[in-house]
Each structure stands twice: as C-alpha cells, then as structure tokens.
Amino acid sequence: MGRVARRVFIGIPAGEELREHVLEFRKRHDWLRVRWIRPENLHLTIIPPWLSKNPENVCAALGDAALHFPAADVEFTTLSSGPDAAKPRLLWATGKASQFFSTLRDELYARIPLDHADERSFFLHLTVARFRLDEQDAIVRMNLRIPVDWSACLRTISLYESILKPTGAEYRVLCEVPFAIKNYNEP
Incomplete structure (x- = not known):
C-alpha cells in the first residue's frame, strides 16, 4: 500500500524577535475582531503548500540547501489587510524582500x-491574523494600514505539515534546519 500524501509547505519560522513584535501589536490591538495566529505558527512562506508522499526527502533537500545560505535579516514596514483590499482575509506585515x-x-x-x-x-509577508467572514466589511471600512518597524534575523528554515481543520489550519514542524553560514551582523 502506498504512502499517504501530506499537505506540506516550506517556511521560515518567525523567531523570537518577530513573535515579540506581533505579541506587542496584539496587546495594543486586542479590540480587533480577528483570529490571531498562534505565536508558534508565525512563519514566512517560501514554497506554498503541495502534497508530498515523501517529506523525509524534502527534509534532506532542505538541509542540503540550508548549508549554502546565511541567516537572513528581514524588515517589515507595514501592517495591513490583504491580499485583496476589497475582500481581505488576512492581517499581514509586509516589507521589501531582499534577493x-x-x-x-x-x-x-x-x-x-x-x-x-x-x-x-516572492512577496515578503507575515500573516498575523485571519479575518472572520462576517467582519470583512468592517475591516474594509477601517482601511487598515499601520506603519511598523519590525526587524529580525531569521536563522532556520522548516518543512511544515498543514492540517486543515474547521477552526483553521494547524501547522506541525516536520523538520527544522539552521542556515549554515552566519550573517555578518551576528556575533
């Protein structure tokens, strides 16, 4: 019998620095009627979901690739609704993506x-919340666009399994590997 395909994607975990920025924002904006992304699920998607019958091979490829990359500095400048301004589904932080x-x-x-x-x-974004459908019109009227100054050094990359549930997707880390080359800003 064949292996069952799993819904997986590759992402970079937000790390402690970004999680702290998001949690602080959440505290100041707890009046927003949204479903906040759990801190441990905050990530930057590098390759969107696909079905994989062999996540072990993907983890091996991820480890090989990570050997050739440094930890990455990232900077987010705006928090807004998206991806479609007329029918937003997400609250996300965006910034200019480096090469x-x-x-x-x-x-x-x-x-x-x-x-x-x-x-x-590649579109640099960090989803921090999802909108409830019944709140979509209110969110559009708010025209959310909030300047932020969030920066961090991203040190690992992961293969996640995305488990779809009625309450929203749950993510499970299947493997996490460090970038092998230190960023020149790191000690």
Whole structure:
C-alpha cells in the first residue's frame, strides 16, 4: 500500500524577535475582531503548500540547501489587510524582500521535484491574523494600514505539515534546519 500524501509547505519560522513584535501589536490591538495566529505558527512562506508522499526527502533537500545560505535579516514596514483590499482575509506585515528570498526559493525548487512551481515574484509577508467572514466589511471600512518597524534575523528554515481543520489550519514542524553560514551582523 502506498504512502499517504501530506499537505506540506516550506517556511521560515518567525523567531523570537518577530513573535515579540506581533505579541506587542496584539496587546495594543486586542479590540480587533480577528483570529490571531498562534505565536508558534508565525512563519514566512517560501514554497506554498503541495502534497508530498515523501517529506523525509524534502527534509534532506532542505538541509542540503540550508548549508549554502546565511541567516537572513528581514524588515517589515507595514501592517495591513490583504491580499485583496476589497475582500481581505488576512492581517499581514509586509516589507521589501531582499534577493535572499528569491534565491533561496529558486534553490529549493531546483532540489525538490514538484509538479509546478509558483511563478510569482516572492512577496515578503507575515500573516498575523485571519479575518472572520462576517467582519470583512468592517475591516474594509477601517482601511487598515499601520506603519511598523519590525526587524529580525531569521536563522532556520522548516518543512511544515498543514492540517486543515474547521477552526483553521494547524501547522506541525516536520523538520527544522539552521542556515549554515552566519550573517555578518551576528556575533
């Protein structure tokens, strides 16, 4: 009998620095009627979900790729609703993506056989909350666009399993590997 395919994706865990920024924002904006993403689930998606029957091979490829990359500095400048301003589903932090993310994604696509690659340019975002459908109109009227100054050094990359539930997706880390080369800003 064949292996069951799992819904997986590759992401970079937000790390302690970003989680602290998000938690502080949450405290100041607890009046928002949203479903906050649990701190341990905060991540930057590098390769969106696909079905994999062999996550062990993906983890091996992830480890090999991570050997060639430094820890990455990231900076978020805006918190807004998205992805569609007229029908927003998410509250996310966005910023300018460095070449690091596109190069990393290309390297992973070269190492991991997928039926199709995401051809869009890499869009740097960190989803911090999901909107309830019944709140969508109120969110649109708020026209959320909040300047933030969130920066962090991202040190690991993970393969996550995405388990879809009625209450929303739950993520389980299948493997996490460090970037092997230290960032020049790190001690």
